[in-house]
Amino acid sequence: MEESRQELIQQLIKIIDGDAYRKGTKKGMCHPEVTNHMMKAAGGRAAFIKQAQIIEKDPVLGRSIKFIPGNLGMDIVQVHCAVEIMPELCSRIGIEDPRVRQLRYIHMMEQWKEKAGGTWLTAYYEDELDRLNRGKCSEQLRKQMDDEQGALYLCLDEMLHLEEPSEKPIFSARVFQNVTGHDGRITPSKRFRKQYQKRVCGIIKDYSPEYIEDMSEDEMLATHGILSYSQTLEWKGRVICTLDDGHVIDTGSLVYGTVLNAKTLEHIESVKLPGIQRILIIENKANYEKMEFNENELYVFCHGFFSPKEVRVLKKIEESAGEAIKYEHWGDLDYGGIRIFQYNKSEVFAELHPYKMDQDTYCQAIENGAGVPLEEGKRRKLEMLDAGMLESLKNSILTQGMEIEQELLI
Template identity: 35%
Template sequence: MEKMKLLDFIIEQYERSSKWDNETSGNASFRIEEKHYKIIGKSALIEEAKELENSDLLKIRWVKGYYNIDIEKVEYPLSNMAYFYQISKRKPKYIAVAEQKDMVMKYYLTFKKPWIRSYIESEVLPKLEKGDYEKKPEKMEQLYQCLSGLDRLESPIFKRVFSKRYLNNSKVFEKELQKKIIGIARKYGDFVEDTMDYSMEDSDVLNQLYIEEYSQELNIKGKLRIKVEGSLIDTGCFPYGTVLNSQTIKNAIILDNPQITKILTIENKANFTAEPMEEGTLIIFSHGYFSPLERNFLKELADNLSGQPVTYLHSGDLDFGGICIFRYIKKQIFPQVKPYRMDKDIFNKYKSFGEPIEEVKLEKLKKLEEPMLQELINLIIKTGLVIEQEAYL
């Protein structure tokens, strides 16, 4: 790393001031402190100041009684800033900010997804207006290449395939960008409800962006009629359930299913497996939050069933996460869904299996409102206990 010089400190002070946007009228000064001597070296700093003074670029004000020994401050006209940048081989801040604005707007005009546009409108552009810019422009370019790739995704893709395709390296997304992207998505994506307060796992957030760690699989149990590439499929012939992988979900055509009178989603795999097949009921393992691909498939199924009476139920953990997942399904997939085995009687029945709730989740739960589960929420707050579904087995 190149050693700091007096001009570097002068430039940094100028860039922190309100005059950073190429204001060159008037004068300014820079007060020398002991820390500057320590960083640059006292003799080197004094020598540099003298050279600049001899070139009529600044004026030295010596500490009284310490001429040629200790500098109080240096004074200079702001009209010299362009030359200071030139001899320091630094790009002026106003130019760097303008370049980044141009780059951001070039990408922004191509973006379609609301969460990405909101991030730029609400965060990036306001920061640039204030002069808060990325000091490493190559990192910013990399971020926008990533956002551009995410903006184009309409179907699931494996994480490393995405990284290779859009960032030219199979591991760079996970190592350098994943945390940043998840943070942006949590803040601006409507697929993460504000009331959830970061309750989704990182992998769930990535799934909402169509980024997969592994192939998505929708576990179902019950009779569902679909058509895939000309073949009629009736999942009712699998008494213990079956799995629809990503390609099947993506390419399936949902047929008429007059036999379905109830849809039950279950949060945990063990409970899904133990749930017996029931005539007229389609049981679905939610594994937490459904991905966009699964969500769209289930919304299409609900649309197909809209002309017939169907009961929608969800069964999940009696905790903060389980309540949030119920809210997600209600908001994003099945508006008519009602809680199942998530009430006061079930809580009291399995209370002996309860575990203490984490303090941070308890505080979040106190701010959560869900009329259909308010009785359960109040019980958890009162007892400080949460119960996982597996306790029922």
């Protein structure tokens, strides 16, 4: 296509393009008025008129595009353009017809939906398909589909079909080892964290039933099998762990605390709890550090939401514990503390009870000036939350309009 016609053809494509065209329902003629913006985009008034004259003389384009003169033939005031000429316009300047592109995206999204196989990701793909079928096509979607070669969907698919938890760099390298066209300065093992983690977490937050309010990105990913190397399980107390290679770890001599990394957690096969009568989960690190070693108690530090590997070991602890063992959780007197308690009761220790998370403790803390104002967003979430065993704490927070973090009680 000659350079002298490209700018105006690009303008005509923009005029025809839109939700209705991409949806396949736009027919007939377009009759846009010529604006200063259109002329400027075509290189100015003189260039616009020259390009219009060339197009009208074109044996194919001229049958479907007419320019209406004005000002005694010295100007162009309107364009009559048949929608059906769009494929030819796109062909002339070497771009993909937006309707053809839309159908290609729909086909690709249907394939990803099929791979999701009725899992929670199906709802995400259905929403994306609904937008595409209505003719919607954002720049972000075009980037994901074409510039990034569907890498976001590769990440989602790999995450969904993980057979066992995977460290984040290994997961990233597995997804991107054969994906080309990306910034070569970012290695495959770092690409997920740098370019896709935030988007994947946004989808988890909106669609996954495993998401719990106030989870960090690492916690969201961990519940879906993508682990950070920093994940550890920390406790004070005597636990005898037998690894799958037969080695035994007895933490009874580590009176200042035990920290087990993700790899060790992965290889713990069984545990014993000699003498332990009480297990206390502590959400605040300073309070955890202040607890003295007690041969009858196990203090577990809770950094937030436990990862799958941590939950796996804690469930082994629950399985080996006697019925007389008492399970308690000491958390913040706020929305996040209530949610973490509920998660630990649901996913970790079924017999878990709150410790120092009652109405009296809350009121005493308020009297001591330890409260911080409750944000309006959290208030709305609290009002809708079934707090279960912590319903009285929830009502106190709503009544007083104040939350309390453990740090304020130290």
